Structures are given as structure tokens and as C-alpha cells.
Amino acid sequence: MKKIKIFLAVILCKTIHFLAGLLGRGSSIPGAITLKIFPDILSLITLPEKVVAVTGSNGKTSTVEMIAHILKAGGKTVAYNKEGSNQIEGVTTCLLCNSTLSGKVKSDVVLLESDERFARHTFKHFHPTDYIITNLYRDQLTRNGHPEWVYGVISESIYPDTRLILNADDPLVSKFGYGREGTLYFGADHVSFDSDTNDSIYHDGKYCPVCGEKMEYEYFHYNHIGKYKCTSCNYHRMDTTWSLTDADLKNGTITINNEHTLSLPFSSLYQCYNTMAAFAAAEICGVDANVAISAMEQFHLKSGRIMTFDLKDGEKTVSGTLLTSKHENSISYDQSIRVVTGTEKDTTVMIIVDAVSRKYFTSETSWLWDIDFEMLDSDNVKRVVLAGKYCYDLASRFAFTGISEDKIGIYETVAEGAKDFAASNTDEHFVVTCFSDKGKFTSLENVTVTGGV
Amino acid sequence: MDIKILFLCYDFMNLYGENGNIRMLEKRLKEQGANVTVDRITKGETPNFMEYDFIYCGSGTENKRNMAVEYLKPYAKDLKAAIEADKIVLFTGNAWEMLGNKINDQDGLKIFDFDVIEDYTKRLVGDAILLPTEDLKSKNIDKPFVGFINKCSVVSERKTPMFNVSMLSGDGNSPKDKMEGFVYKNFFGTGLTGPILVKNPHFLKMILKELLGEKYSEMDYKNEEKAYEITLSELSKR
Numbered sequence: 001m002k003k004i005k006i007f008l009a010v011i012l013c014k015t016i017h018f019l020a021g022l023l024g025r026g027s028s029i030p031g032a033i034t035l036k037i038f039p040d041i042l043s044l045i046t047l048p049e050k051v052v053a054v055t056g057s058n059g060k061t062s063t064v065e066m067i068a069h070i071l072k073a074g075g076k077t078v079a080y081n082k083e084g085s086n087q088i089e090g091v092t093t094c095l096l097c098n099s100t101l102s103g104k105v106k107s108d109v110v111l112l113e114s115d116e117r118f119a120r121h122t123f124k125h126f127h128p129t130d131y132i133i134t135n136l137y138r139d140q141l142t143r144n145g146h147p148e149w150v151y152g153v154i155s156e157s158i159y160p161d162t163r164l165i166l167n168a169d170d171p172l173v174s175k176f177g178y179g180r181e182g183t184l185y186f187g188a189d190h191v192s193f194d195s196d197t198n199d200s201i202y203h204d205g206k207y208c209p210v211c212g213e214k215m216e217y218e219y220f221h222y223n224h225i226g227k228y229k230c231t232s233c234n235y236h237r238m239d240t241t242w243s244l245t246d247a248d249l250k251n252g253t254i255t256i257n258n259e260h261t262l263s264l265p266f267s268s269l270y271q272c273y274n275t276m277a278a279f280a281a282a283e284i285c286g287v288d289a290n291v292a293i294s295a296m297e298q299f300h301l302k303s304g305r306i307m308t309f310d311l312k313d314g315e316k317t318v319s320g321t322l323l324t325s326k327h328e329n330s331i332s333y334d335q336s337i338r339v340v341t342g343t344e345k346d347t348t349v350m351i352i353v354d355a356v357s358r359k360y361f362t363s364e365t366s367w368l369w370d371i372d373f374e375m376l377d378s379d380n381v382k383r384v385v386l387a388g389k390y391c392y393d394l395a396s397r398f399a400f401t402g403i404s405e406d407k408i409g410i411y412e413t414v415a416e417g418a419k420d421f422a423a424s425n426t427d428e429h430f431v432v433t434c435f436s437d438k439g440k441f442t443s444l445e446n447v448t449v450t451g452g453v
Numbered sequence: 454m455d456i457k458i459l460f461l462c463y464d465f466m467n468l469y470g471e472n473g474n475i476r477m478l479e480k481r482l483k484e485q486g487a488n489v490t491v492d493r494i495t496k497g498e499t500p501n502f503m504e505y506d507f508i509y510c511g512s513g514t515e516n517k518r519n520m521a522v523e524y525l526k527p528y529a530k531d532l533k534a535a536i537e538a539d540k541i542v543l544f545t546g547n548a549w550e551m552l553g554n555k556i557n558d559q560d561g562l563k564i565f566d567f568d569v570i571e572d573y574t575k576r577l578v579g580d581a582i583l584l585p586t587e588d589l590k591s592k593n594i595d596k597p598f599v600g601f602i603n604k605c606s607v608v609s610e611r612k613t614p615m616f617n618v619s620m621l622s623g624d625g626n627s628p629k630d631k632m633e634g635f636v637y638k639n640f641f642g643t644g645l646t647g648p649i650l651v652k653n654p655h656f657l658k659m660i661l662k663e664l665l666g667e668k669y670s671e672m673d674y675k676n677e678e679k680a681y682e683i684t685l686s687e688l689s690k691r
Binding site: 138141142149152201202203206207214362365366368369390396 | 464465467468469470471472473476477480497514515516517520573576578580599600601603646647648651652676677679680683684687688691
């Protein structure tokens with residue numbers, strides 16, 4: 001009976017997947033339909049020795065893509081779910097479509113990006129062998145709930161037979177391993193551009209996630225990410241198995257475990273955590289470190305959410321860079337702003353908030369007050385253009401940055417904003433916006449995308 | 454004119470950019486010529502509520518809100534006295550829920566007579582348009598409020614809500630009662646999160662008038678006014 005059930009489920013899922021593919025539909029539907037008929041199917045399939053799951057607020061998809069790339073370079077076959085299918089339905093599609101008719105997943109490794117809110121539903125049916133948790137930030141609070149709430153729901157997806165691999169530098173993430181034997185950590189050692197103080201707008205690591213008393217930081221990498229210790233209960237940053245031991249911003253190299261140096265264009269340690277997590281995953285899956293390093297270098301050459309463009313304004317052409325951030329995610333904005341201010345050349349920046357999300361409607365703009373826009377009050381930032389439906393919310397916020405009013409242009413449409421942006425004569429031009437809004441810029445008649453992904 | 458502002462638990466009851474409320478209020482008061490002091494006070498420090506003209510507390514996670522309750526318990530009587538003395542007190546998000554008898558089994562600050570039940574598995578979230586009740590209208594404010602509510606609580610019925618719910622994907626204080634928040638003298642409590650004084654410039658003006666009295670002069674806050682109109686119009690379409 002069980003065998004027939006599995007057989008039917010696999011056939012059904014693969015068939016719908018094939019048909020959905022013809023219609024260009026998403027990869028959740030096959031799993032969704034299969035689960036309707038066989039709700040316990042995930043607990044019946046045979047998984048390979050390694051099942052690696054990745055969750056966290058930012059960078060899940062990039063991390064999973066990078067791990068998949070490394071594993072393949074290391075000669076492993078890997079079944080993994082692509083972007084947007086990280087809930088139970090997408091996971092079901094991924095597993096069944098990679099199964100034999102007897103329900104055995106054919107790959108050496110199963111690699112799963114898991115939505116942080118819904119992992120508890122997926123892992124009710126089977127448990128990952130290794131569970132990587134990258135970070136917990138204030139992220140889309142209108143939909144996701146706050147980081148401590150997300151911590152709670154992720155906890156419900158963790159079972160004793162799973163090994164946790166955690167970001168040691170994020171105090172809330174690290175708490176998953178508190179008192180849990182066998183947990184492994186990755187993180188960054190003290191590097192030259194760390195800060196002694198948290199200069200961002202808020203400090204989510206100020207109080208101990210275990211006992212609620214004050215924490216002290218030896219240094220901050222960025223925001224609340226750094227080396228912390230509770231003043232009361234001794235909760236502290238754990239020693240790391242995988243450590244970023246050196247980082248050279250100028251030459252764009254990082255060194256892992258004092259041993260492996262790789263090229264990685266980055267503006268702060270923020271981007272390096274995906275790499276560290278991927279390196280950890282490679283090792284636990286048995287990929288040689290040197291193979292992993294060279295695979296990671298290749299991966300960076302063809303990825304990144306940075307886009308270059310030409311913007312025509314009459315006779316003149318302005319070349320610039322678009323940095324994709326996430327609306328409702330202040331840390332991701334802080335990072336983009338750091339890239340803008342990192343250049344020493346004269347710069348014009350355009351910030352677009354037109355649709356807060358591409359997936360759901362909200363007019364919520366409170367998150368603008370969590371972003372450290374004050375950083376843009378810098379001599380080399382010559383002009384700031386605020387564009388989109390929520391340009392006045394942006395303007396309200398920018399009145400507090402110290403940037404003088406005559407340097408700021410405010411436009412309800414992206415097209416009008418782009419005119420002002422193009423007319424500003426500076427060496428550099430940056431657009432900072434979200435997935436939900438970047439198309440509104442790149443699809444302008446006078447804009448040509450010249451590079452990036 | 455000297456005006457003293459207290460931003461209570463500024464570092465952990467500040468989950469949705471609530472710092473914007475205090476930054477905006479301070480800036481607008483200064484523009485009106487007031488000599489403004491803002492004290493940011495948190496756990497481990499003693500608040501002297503009677504010293505202040507305006508007292509504010511924003512939203513936190515449920516854990517942090519519980520932490521705020523424990524911190525404030527010894528000062529609950531003083532806070533009550535400040536409210537009775539007509540001080541302007543604004544508690545937003547889940548902060549105002551601290552002032553009741555109980556939150557689940559935990560004692561609240563017992564300043565007002567209501568109970569709060571929280572169910573962590575059920576978050577009630579959504580954009581909101583809230584219409585001032587007669588109690589709020591008596592403060593010369595009748596425009597709708599816009600904002601966002603993000604909570605997991607139900608508040609037992611009380612007599613003087615701040616708003617009638619016009620649009621909110623979820624509920625008001627409790628399911629289907631279509632009432633939201635609480636107003637008493639110059640105490641304003643609402644579940645609206647974030648910088649509500651930025652998003653609702655009419656509310657900011659009302660507070661400026663209360664604080665400045667005859668010194669208040671009408672000003673044009675065009676960015677906030679336009680942002681408010683756009684959000685109200687976007688929400689009205691839903």
C-alpha cells in the first residue's frame with residue numbers, strides 16, 4: 001500500500017510539474033496538489049545521507065545557489081529548490097521530482113531553502129541532517145512578524161536529530177545553539193574596519209536574548225552583528241569552526257580559517273556571511289576546501305544583485321549602478337548606502353519607493369525610520385533624488401539627515417525622478433531600490449541595462 | 454518656552470521606527486521656538502514623570518514589552534499621577550496594553566481597568582484607517598488616522614476607545630468590536646505602530662497646540678501632508 005502510494009504521488013507530482021512547466025507556471029503547484037491527495041508523502045520518501053536546510057532573513061536564496069554551485073563543482077549531485085518555492089509545496093515538488101518511482105531521492109545531497117515562517121510545517125515530516133541559520137533581521141515586519149517571533153517559529157522546526165550550523169555573530173541566531181551539544185558556528189573575527197560602537201539607528205543586540213540583561217560588544221561588524229557578551233548570564237559569542245580571519249576591502253579579498261584567500265568584491269562583512277555559510281556547507285558535505293574556494297570565486301563572477309545601466313538624457317549619457325535592496329529591511333538598505341558612500345567620487349543617488357512589496361499590498365513606511373540615511377550626508381553626495389509614490393514619506397525622513405533641502409529632489413514618478421538624476425553632473429550615479437520597484441527604472445525608454453544580473 | 458519630552462524605553466520599545474515620533478516632535482517644537490529637552494530613559498534608570506510635558510512609549514516584541522512592564526511596575530503610581538495631572542501621554546503599538554490589569558497571567562501596570570489576552574500563534578496585521586471617536590473629537594481632531602497594526606492581542610472592552618475602525622485587515626481592540634485604542638484625559642493609547650506623528654500630521658499639530666498653547670503658530674508641513682493624503686487614498690482603494 002505504501003509503495004503504491006509513493007508511486008502514485010511521484011507520478012502525479014512529475015506529471016503536473018511537466019504540465020505546469022509547459023504553461024510556465026511556478027514550481028509550488030505540483031507539490032501543492034500532491035500534498036492535497038497525499039498529505040503525509042514527505043514522511044514516506046527516502047532521503048540521501050545529507051539533507052541540508054538553509055533559513056534566515058536575508059540571503060537564503062544566494063546562499064543556497066552558492067552551495068549548489070560548490071557541491072556540483074565538487075562532483076556531487078544535488079536536488080535543491082529554486083527561488084520562490086521555499087515553503088512545503090515547493091519542497092515537495094523538489095523532492096518528488098528528483099525521486100525514483102519508489103520514492104528514493106536520487107541526488108547525493110538534498111539542499112533546501114526554507115522560508116523561516118513555514119519551516120515548521122515542512123520539517124514536521126522529515127528532519128534535515130544539517131540546518132544552517134544565517135541571520136534574523138527586521139525584515140518585512142508587516143508580513144513576517146518581528147525577529148523574536150520568527151525565532152519562535154523557527155524553533156518549532158528544529159528537532160534533536162538535526163545538527164545546527166549557526167551564524168555566531170548574530171546573538172539571536174546563536175541562541176538556537178544555546179546549551180545544544182554538537183552545534184557548529186561560522187562567523188567573522190575582528191577585522192580592520194569593524195566599529196567599537198553600533199552607529200545604526202537601532203540596536204537589536206543591546207539586551208541579552210537569553211536573560212534580558214544588557215550585553216556588551218567588543219566590536220561590531222555592522223548593526224548588531226559582532227562580538228557580544230551578556231553582562232549578567234555570560235551568554236556570549238561562540239567560537240567558530242569556520243572563521244573569516246581577514247578581510248581586505250580595497251583588494252576585495254577575504255581569508256577563511258587563516259588558510260584560504262578568495263576574491264570577493266564586497267563593501268562590508270554583510271556579503272561575506274553567505275560565503276561563510278556556503279563554505280561550511282561544502283565541508284560538511286565532503287567537498288575539498290580548495291575546490292570549494294575556486295567554485296565560490298567563479299560563483300561571484302556571475303552573481304550579485306548589482307546592475308549597471310546607461311541613462312540617456314538628450315545628447316548626454318549617464319552611466320550608473322543600481323543596487324537592489326529590500327524594502328522593509330533596514331539592514332539591507334544600510335548596506336546599499338554604505339556602497340554609495342564608499343566611493344570617494346562625487347555621487348548622485350536616487351532612492352525609489354513606489355510599491356512597498358511586489359507580493360502584497362501595504363502602505364507601511366515606518367521602516368524608513370530604521371534606515372541610517374544620515375550616512376548620505378557626506379561631502380561627496382552632491383544630489384539626492386527621492387522618487388515613487390512614497391517620495392513624500394522619504395522626504396519627511398530625509399529632513400532629519402542633515403542634507404540640505406536644495407540638494408534633494410522629490411518626484412512622484414520614477415520617470416520625473418530620472419530626469420533630475422540624469423541632469424546631475426557627478427562622476428557616479430547610484431539607484432537604490434527594491435525588487436518590487438527596480439523594473440520601473442530599468443524599463444524607462446531612455447535606460448539600457450549594460451551589465452550585472 | 455521650555456518643553457520636556459520623555460522617550461520611555463527608547464532602546465527596546467522602538468520596533469517599528471518609533472524613534473521618528475520623537476525626532477519629528479522635537480524638530481517641530483524647535484521650529485516653533487520652544488526650548489526642547491528630550492530625555493531617553495530605559496531599564497535601570499528612574500523616570501520622574503511629573504517633570505515632563507510629553508511622555509512617549511512605542512512598540513516592542515512581546516518579550517521586550519514584558520520587560521518594560523517589569524521595569525515600569527515600581528513607577529506605575531507615578532505614571533498614573535502624571536496622567537491624572539493632564540500630562541500628554543502617548544503609548545503606541547503594544548505599549549498601551551501594559552497599562553491594564555493583566556496581560557495573560559502577568560500583572561500589568563493596573564493604571565486602567567482592562568485585560569489583555571495574547572495568543573502568539575495569531576498575529577493580527579494590516580494597514581488601517583481609523584476614525585476618531587467622539588472622545589477624541591473633543592480634542593478638536595476629526596480627520597482619519599492612517600497606519601499599520603501588528604499585534605497578537607485582544608483587549609477587553611472599554612468605554613472610551615480612541616477610534617472607530619474603518620479599514621483594518623484584522624480587528625480593533627477585540628474581534629469585530631470595530632473600536633481601537635483608548636483615550637482618557639490627555640492619555641492616548643493606540644495599536645498603531647511606528648511614527649504615527651509623522652504619518653498623521655493633524656495629530657502632531659494637535660499635540661503641538663496642546664504643548665505650546667498660545668505660542669503655537671500654524672505651519673505647513675507639506676511633505677507629511679502629501680504623504681498622508683497619498684496613503685489615505687491608497688488605503689481607501691482597498
